[in-house]
Amino acid sequence: MGEALVVYESVFGDSETIARAVAAGLSAHLATDVASAADAPTGVGPDVRLLVVGGPTHAFGMPKPATREGAVKQYGAQVENTGSGLHEWLDAARVPAGTGAAAFDTRMDHPKLVTKLNHAAKSEEKLLKGLGLTLVSPAEHFFVVDPKGPLADGEEERARQWGRALAEIVTAGTRR
Numbered sequence: 001m002g003e004a005l006v007v008y009e010s011v012f013g014d015s016e017t018i019a020r021a022v023a024a025g026l027s028a029h030l031a032t033d034v035a036s037a038a039d040a041p042t043g044v045g046p047d048v049r050l051l052v053v054g055g056p057t058h059a060f061g062m063p064k065p066a067t068r069e070g071a072v073k074q075y076g077a078q079v080e081n082t083g084s085g086l087h088e089w090l091d092a093a094r095v096p097a098g099t100g101a102a103a104f105d106t107r108m109d110h111p112k113l114v115t116k117l118n119h120a121a122k123s124e125e126k127l128l129k130g131l132g133l134t135l136v137s138p139a140e141h142f143f144v145v146d147p148k149g150p151l152a153d154g155e156e157e158r159a160r161q162w163g164r165a166l167a168e169i170v171t172a173g174t175r176r
């Protein structure tokens with residue numbers, strides 16, 4: 001396992017694109033693995049200095065079985081297992097207490113006030129803290145222009161820069 005791990009859930013591929021861009025940014029300073037919640041190991045070893053998690057906003061929060069089913073019915077999404085995703089991975093994960101962590105989500109661009117009330121990353125951060133992890137940076141939000149994507153212009157590059165900044169926070173003082 002590398003020094004950073006990015007675990008994502010993605011119905012239409014946008015959160016996966018962001019996860020891979022964050023991983024590319026992290027790779028500037030940390031050996032980084034990226035995996036979907038379906039594939040990621042739930043046992044995270046002590047070599048991992050930073051765990052980044054992220055996925056889409058569904059119904060004001062993280063995807064749940066009912067919202068994944070909604071994505072299939074309403075938008076014709078293909079979801080292999082609507083019973084499992086990032087929330088379920090975080091419920092099962094075992095990570096050494098004190099490991100660094102950060103959360104992101106993807107969502108539609110709402111006016112500021114609604115955005116404050118409405119985001120998956122808030123729940124992701126709660127679950128990360130519940131695991132005893134240390135948030136190294138506030139959550140970041142990336143925007144899609146339509147529920148089925150694509151991402152808004154520039155979001156992939158912004159994700160790469162955020163990943164690089166996270167790696168710099170984690171390695172500050174230890175880089176040669």
Ligand SMILES: Cc1cc2nc3c(=O)[nH]c(=O)nc-3n(C[C@H](O)[C@H](O)[C@H](O)COP(=O)(O)O)c2cc1C
Pocket residue numbers: 009010011012013014015016055056057058059060061067068070071075106107108109110118144146147148149
């Ligand atoms: C069932 C469902 C509920 C959604 N609810 C919200 C929402 O409450 N707020 C929001 O900003 N976007 C909402 N969206 C749009 C998603 O955020 C968008 O589909 C997602 O960011 C795309 O990421 P993905 O390609 O990784 O699935 C919803 C989408 C679906 C399918």
